[in-house]
Amino acid sequence: MKKSFLLVVTAASLMVSCSTPNNSFYDSTFELADVQLLEGPFKHAMDLNLKTLKQYDVDRLLAPYLIQAGLEPKAEPFSNWSGLDGHVTGHYLSALAMYYGATGDEWCKERMDYMLSEMKSCKDALGNGYVGGVPDGQKVWDEVRSGNVRILGKYWVPWYNMHKTFAGLRDAWYYGKSEMAKKMFFDLCDWGASVIEPLDDKQMESMLNTEYGGMNEVYADAYAMSGDTKYLDIAKRFTHHRIFDSMLEGVDNLDGLHANTQVPKAVGFERTSEMLAKAGLPDEATEYNKAADFFWKIVSQDRSIAFGGNSRSEHFPTSEQWLDYIDDVQGPESCNTNNMLKLAQGLFRVNHDVSYADFMERALLNHILSTQHPEHGGYVYFTPARPEHYRVYSQPNSGMWCCVGTGMENHAKYGEFIYAKDGDDLYVNLYIP
Ligand SMILES: [Zn+2]
Structure with missing residues (x-):
């Protein structure tokens, strides 16, 4: 190697x-x-993915946002993965921004700007900074604000869903250079702050038992973009202590847990650590880095199979259950590796240790590159290690799985590391x- x-x-x-x-x-x-990528399998994947992105119906992707804002949708929303309405839309916005940043492709810029203007109409219609596709969004968030955090469970994973909108707006600013996206991002951050502000620590911890993506990461990013410590405080409030405290003590408590619920938490620990250091809080920064690094070590070195992926049936097996990898039809999930790469890249930014780069190489070449069909560009959810098994690929405007969302982004940013x-x-x- x-x-x-x-x-x-x-x-x-x-x-x-x-x-x-x-x-x-x-x-x-x-x-x-x-x-700039030169000819080879990565450039092929990148170019093919852009062709795939161009086949998506953007008005169908945006429909949940318009519906939640009380506006007339311009097309039918996608019917599959209802409950997570709008989450792929956030990934799609990120992917367009990344492609525009990487290639200067004008079609990506036009489509990104169209999405932002439609999302701004939704935001203006609601008037409280919010924009999102979560079903019954206003009702759900009012309930959370009033302390009824259990309502989240009835609506699948609303914070996880919202994280994609936050990240899409951030990426439209960072990669896509859109100042309008930046303004909408901060309005959304302030809306989110108003939702959790009334909650005490016990209610927060209870709420964070439900998958919430990288909400801690995007609030640390808001601090990076503004220097305003209120956002760094919120990033810390999105620390799920059940995982963080254990990682800090060097105790692996991941057996049986839903894997891709946990990885983004560690991505957020790492990003929070970077910002704590910038804020002049080195002791706290060290703690957050330690928790993130321990998580990365146990998942990349003890809980991943040869190609760099982890989880079967979306969950971490116990050591006694490892033979499940041979039998299970649901092998490692693509999203997990997308997020593990983000974590490795973040840790590398702080400590340029070769082990992070080695993992990047292993997981990019052996997993991420293979999650795209090399001819039609569809995305893979699971990569089973089961002998003689097969993989299922998405089709544009059809599968709306989580791994379609992360898949849209994967091939856009090979040049970054x-x-x-x-x-x-x-x-x-x-x-x-
Ligand atoms: Zn996934």
């Missing part, structure tokens, strides 16, 4: 750029526009042309 090389600045680094400005949002990271930088040092992390 190759190792990540730290190069003394020589002609090699000049081939990338010798005048790239510092990225103030993601430390050590090149912007997507700085790195190939190189990294720190001062005058250049890191070559991935051998991708």
Whole structure:
């Protein structure tokens, strides 16, 4: 296996750029526009995925937002995965922004701007900063605000769903350079703050038993974008202590848990750690980094199979249940690896240890690249290790699984981790042309 090389600045680094400005949002990271993929399987996947994205009906994706805002939808909402209405829409917005950032593709920019203007109409109609596709959204969030956090369970996973809208707006700002998205992102952050503000710590912990995606991550991002510590405080409030405290103590308590509910929490621990350090709180930053790093170590090294994926039937097996991987028709889920890569990349930003880059290489080449059909571009949910089994691919405007959402993004940002930088040092992390 190759190792990540730290190069003394020589002609090699000049081939990338010798005048790239510092990225103030993601430390050590090149912007997507700085790195162009050359011919090979990754470029093929990236180009094919753009063709796939262009086949989606954006008005159908946006319909849940309009319905929740009391506006007339311009098309029928998708019928599958109802309850999670709008979650793929957030991923789609992220993917368009990433493609625009990476390639300058004008179609992506136009479609991104169209989505933002439609979402702004929804936001304006509601008037409280909220925009989202969660069914009965206003009722659900009013109930949560009043302390009835159990209502979330009746509506599947509303915070998980909302996280995709938060992240879509953030990405439309960061990758897509949209100031309108930034304004909507902060309005949404302030709306979210008003929902959890009345809740005490016990109610928060109870609420966080229900999958909530990376809500801690996006509030840490809001701090990174604004320097306003109120957002960093909210990122900390989205700390699920059942997981965080155990990780901090170095105790693996993940047996039997729903895997992709947990990974984004650790992504958020890591991002919160980065921002605590920037806020001049090194002790807390160290704690959050320690929890994130322990999570990453046990999942990447003890709980993943050879190709870098984890979970069967979406859950972490106990050590006695590992043979399930041979039998189960639902092998490692694509979303989990998408999030584990995010975690590894975040940890690498802080500590340029080669083990994170090795995991990136292993999981990108062996799992993520294979989650796309190489001809028609459909996305895979599960990658079973069951001998002679098969995989199921989505079709545009049909499957709306979680892994379709993360799948839309996966192939857009291969260029982000190939190189990294720190001062005058250049890191070559991935051998991708
Ligand atoms: Zn998934």
